[in-house]
Amino acid sequence: MRTGVRPFILVMALVLGCNGSRDQLLADLQSPRPEVRALAVKKLAGQGNADDLVLFTRAAKDLAAIVRAEAAVALGESQDPRVVDLLGELLEDPVEDVQARAAMALAKVQNDKAKAYLTLQYGRRSRATRQVIVQALKSANVNGAxxxxxxxxxxxxxxxxxxxxxxxxxxxxxxxxxxxxxxxxxxxxxxxxxxxxxxxxxxxxxxxxxxxxxxxxxxxxxxxxxxxxxxxxxxxxxxxxxxxxQDPAVAPRLQAVAMEKSAVSPLAIDAILAFPRTPQTDAALCAVMMDGAPAEALAAGRAMRSRGGCPVDPIGERLARPATAASGLQAVVGLGPTAQPLLGKVTPWLNQPDASLRLLAVEAVEAMGDASVVPALQKLYEQEAKGLEAMRADWVTQPLPERYGPGFDPASEASPVKSLTQQAGGEDKVAKHAQLLERVKALNAARAREAGRAVVQPRVPTELHDDVDPERLRPLATLLRALGTLKAPGALELLKGYTQDASAPLRVAALTGLARLGPEGVELAKAGLLEPERDVQKAVAQVLAEAGDAGQAALVEMMPKMGSEKLLALDALTRGSGVPVSASAALQAVVSEGGAEAALAASLLGRMGAKDAVPTLIKALDESNSVARRDVLLALGAIGDAQAAEAVARDLYHDLPEVRAAAASALRKIGTPAQAESLDALKGDYFRTVRESAGAALTKDGTAAEGAR
Structure with a gap:
C-alpha cells in the first residue's frame, strides 16, 4: 500500500507545483517591472499552451519594447495564421529589436500573407530590419529572397x-x-x-x-x-x-556661358573641368582663361597649368597693348610657370603708372616663380610702404587701455555705474553678472585645455579707427606675398614683422608668404591657424597644404588645437597634393569624434591607404546616424583590407541608395565571394547608381571580384 501511495503523492505534488508556477507567471504579467513581464511571456510561451495566445496578443500592445519583443517571439511560435496581422503591426514598431523579432516570427507562420508583409516592409525599414527580413525569408525557404x-x-x-x-x-x-x-x-x-x-x-x-x-x-x-x-x-x-x-561635345556651349560673366558662369567652368580631357575642353579652358571673369579665368588657367599650358603667342600679343594687357596678365597668373617664355613681356608692366595693371603684373611674376624679378619687387615694396607710412601712422601714440581705469569697472564697489545701479535697487546684479561671465570663461578654457585646444583670444584693436581702407592695402599685401613666394633675401624677417599687424589682409599676406619660405617659415606661419578671423585661418590652411611635407605636417599638428575650425584644415588637405603618413592618428581621432569633419578625415585616410585605420573606420560604421557613412565605406574600399568586408557588406541592405552604392563600390575593391548573392540582388535595385556599382563589383561569371591584394 505504501508503494502505491508514494507515486500518487509525487504526481499530485508535480501538478500542484506546475499550477503554482503558472499562477505566478500569470501574476507576473501584471508586474510594474517590464523585465518581469517579458520573462513571464517568455516562460509561458515555452509551455506551449494554445489558450495563452490571448495573453501574448495583449502583451504585443505593452508599452515596454522588451515585452513587445518577447510577445512577437511567442506569437511566432504559435504558428497561428490569426496572428499575422498583429505581427505585421509589430514589424512597424518604432524599436528595431521589436521589428526584427516580428520579422522572424512571420517567417515561422509560412503563408503568403506573412510573406507579403515581409516583402512590403523591406522597402520601409532601416538597414538592420531589412537584413533580418531577408534572413527571415531565407529561413522560410524563399529562393532568391x-x-x-x-x-x-x-x-x-x-x-x-x-x-x-x-x-x-x-x-x-x-x-x-x-x-x-x-x-x-x-x-x-x-x-x-x-x-x-x-x-x-x-x-x-x-x-x-x-x-x-x-x-x-x-x-x-x-x-x-x-x-x-x-x-x-x-x-x-x-x-x-x-x-x-560627361559629354565633351558641349564644351563650346559651356565655354560661352563661362565667358558671359553671369551668376551661372562658375558652374559652367566647373562642368568643363569635370569633363574628360579632349582638344575641345582644352580649347574652351584656354578661351575662358583669356576672356572670362577673374575667378573663372584663374580656375581655367590653373587647370591648364597642370595640362601643360596654353599657346603663349596670343597672350604675348595682348601683353603688347595697354588695352588688352589686363587679360594677358590675368592669363599669366593662371598659367604660372608654364608661361615662363612671357616673362620679358610681363616685367615692363611692373613699372606702369596704372595701379591695377601693376598689381596684376606683380601677381603674374609671383605665379611664374622667377626670382630674377626680386629686386624690382623690393623696390616696389619700399615705394608702397613709404606711401602708406603717413596714412598708417598711429594718431593715438599711447597703447589703448585693455582694462577699466580706477572707479570705472562696473564690477567694483566704487564704480559710478554700480552706484547708479544701487540707486535703482539692483546693487548685486552687475557683480553677479560679471561673476557669471568669469565662470563661463573659466569653464570654456578648462574644456579647451582638456581637449588639447588652444584658447583663441580676440585681437585687441590698437586704434579706435583705421584711416586706410583695406582695398588700399591690397598692393602692399600682394608684394609681401610675392617676396615670400620668390624667397627674396630678408623676406623671413620682413614678413615676420607683419604677422601681428592690425590689418587682416597684411597678416594673411605675411603668413602665406612665410609658409612658402621652407620649414622655418612654416613654423611661424602655422600660428595663423589660431587666428580669431576665419578668413585668415582658411588662407593659411590652404597655403600650408600646398607647401609640401613641412606645411602638411604643420596642419596635422595644429588640427587638435583648432576645435571646430579643424574643418578648414581637413578641407585644405583634401584639396592639397598629399597627406603625410604621420597624419593617420590625428585623422582617426577626427573620425572617432564623428560630425561633418569625419567625412573629410575618412576620405583622407582612404587616399593614404592607411591600413592601421581600418579598425577605427569599421567602428565608425557602428554609428547608425553618421553623416560620414558613405565616405567611411569608400575609404575602406580604397584601403582594400579584407577584414572590413563583413562590416561593409551590411550596408548593402542600407535604406539610403548612396550608401548601398558606396558599399558595393568598396566591396569591388576589397573583393569577397561571400557577398556575391547580395550584390547580384542589387542589380535589380531601383537606383541606377546602385545597380551599376553592384554590377561592377561582380565578374562576368557572377561572382565577386578578387579586389585589391
Whole structure:
C-alpha cells in the first residue's frame, strides 16, 4: 500500500507545483517591472499552451519594447495564421529589436500573407530590419529572397513616382521627376524628355536634373539648348545635368556661358573641368582663361597649368597693348610657370603708372616663380610702404587701455555705474553678472585645455579707427606675398614683422608668404591657424597644404588645437597634393569624434591607404546616424583590407541608395565571394547608381571580384 501511495503523492505534488508556477507567471504579467513581464511571456510561451495566445496578443500592445519583443517571439511560435496581422503591426514598431523579432516570427507562420508583409516592409525599414527580413525569408525557404524584396521595392518606388508625376500636384510632380531620373530606366528618359520644355519652369528644371541622373546621353542635345534660356534656375539645372552626362561635345556651349560673366558662369567652368580631357575642353579652358571673369579665368588657367599650358603667342600679343594687357596678365597668373617664355613681356608692366595693371603684373611674376624679378619687387615694396607710412601712422601714440581705469569697472564697489545701479535697487546684479561671465570663461578654457585646444583670444584693436581702407592695402599685401613666394633675401624677417599687424589682409599676406619660405617659415606661419578671423585661418590652411611635407605636417599638428575650425584644415588637405603618413592618428581621432569633419578625415585616410585605420573606420560604421557613412565605406574600399568586408557588406541592405552604392563600390575593391548573392540582388535595385556599382563589383561569371591584394 505504501508503494502505491508514494507515486500518487509525487504526481499530485508535480501538478500542484506546475499550477503554482503558472499562477505566478500569470501574476507576473501584471508586474510594474517590464523585465518581469517579458520573462513571464517568455516562460509561458515555452509551455506551449494554445489558450495563452490571448495573453501574448495583449502583451504585443505593452508599452515596454522588451515585452513587445518577447510577445512577437511567442506569437511566432504559435504558428497561428490569426496572428499575422498583429505581427505585421509589430514589424512597424518604432524599436528595431521589436521589428526584427516580428520579422522572424512571420517567417515561422509560412503563408503568403506573412510573406507579403515581409516583402512590403523591406522597402520601409532601416538597414538592420531589412537584413533580418531577408534572413527571415531565407529561413522560410524563399529562393532568391533578397533579389525578390529588392525587385518589389524597386517596383513600388517606380509605381509611386510615376503616379505622382502623372496625377500629383506641382510639388509632387517636381519630386517625382527627379526620382524617376535617378532610376536610370529608358522609360524614365522617355517620360522626362517632353517635360524639359514645360511652361512651368520649376517642373522643367526638375526634369532636366532627372535626365542628368539618368545618365542617358541621348538627352545631351535637348539639355544643351536650354543654356540659351533666360531662366537662371533652368540654366543652372542644365549645367548640372551636363556635368553628370560627361559629354565633351558641349564644351563650346559651356565655354560661352563661362565667358558671359553671369551668376551661372562658375558652374559652367566647373562642368568643363569635370569633363574628360579632349582638344575641345582644352580649347574652351584656354578661351575662358583669356576672356572670362577673374575667378573663372584663374580656375581655367590653373587647370591648364597642370595640362601643360596654353599657346603663349596670343597672350604675348595682348601683353603688347595697354588695352588688352589686363587679360594677358590675368592669363599669366593662371598659367604660372608654364608661361615662363612671357616673362620679358610681363616685367615692363611692373613699372606702369596704372595701379591695377601693376598689381596684376606683380601677381603674374609671383605665379611664374622667377626670382630674377626680386629686386624690382623690393623696390616696389619700399615705394608702397613709404606711401602708406603717413596714412598708417598711429594718431593715438599711447597703447589703448585693455582694462577699466580706477572707479570705472562696473564690477567694483566704487564704480559710478554700480552706484547708479544701487540707486535703482539692483546693487548685486552687475557683480553677479560679471561673476557669471568669469565662470563661463573659466569653464570654456578648462574644456579647451582638456581637449588639447588652444584658447583663441580676440585681437585687441590698437586704434579706435583705421584711416586706410583695406582695398588700399591690397598692393602692399600682394608684394609681401610675392617676396615670400620668390624667397627674396630678408623676406623671413620682413614678413615676420607683419604677422601681428592690425590689418587682416597684411597678416594673411605675411603668413602665406612665410609658409612658402621652407620649414622655418612654416613654423611661424602655422600660428595663423589660431587666428580669431576665419578668413585668415582658411588662407593659411590652404597655403600650408600646398607647401609640401613641412606645411602638411604643420596642419596635422595644429588640427587638435583648432576645435571646430579643424574643418578648414581637413578641407585644405583634401584639396592639397598629399597627406603625410604621420597624419593617420590625428585623422582617426577626427573620425572617432564623428560630425561633418569625419567625412573629410575618412576620405583622407582612404587616399593614404592607411591600413592601421581600418579598425577605427569599421567602428565608425557602428554609428547608425553618421553623416560620414558613405565616405567611411569608400575609404575602406580604397584601403582594400579584407577584414572590413563583413562590416561593409551590411550596408548593402542600407535604406539610403548612396550608401548601398558606396558599399558595393568598396566591396569591388576589397573583393569577397561571400557577398556575391547580395550584390547580384542589387542589380535589380531601383537606383541606377546602385545597380551599376553592384554590377561592377561582380565578374562576368557572377561572382565577386578578387579586389585589391
Amino acid at each position: 533578397m533579389a525578390e524584396v529588392v525587385a518589389a521595392e524597386a517596383k513600388a518606388q517606380w509605381d509611386r513616382n510615376l503616379l505622382a508625376l502623372t496625377e500629383g500636384e506641382l510639388p509632387e510632380r517636381v519630386g517625382a521627376a527627379e526620382e524617376l531620373g535617378k532610376s536610370g530606366r529608358p522609360d524614365a528618359v522617355t517620360r522626362l524628355m517632353p517635360l524639359v520644355r514645360d511652361s512651368q519652369v520649376i517642373l522643367a528644371a526638375a526634369a532636366v536634373r532627372g535626365l542628368g541622373d539618368a545618365g542617358d546621353k541621348r538627352a545631351v542635345g535637348e539639355i544643351a539648348l536650354l543654356l540659351n534660356e533666360s531662366f537662371p534656375e533652368l540654366r543652372e539645372s542644365a549645367i548640372i545635368a551636363l556635368t553628370k552626362l
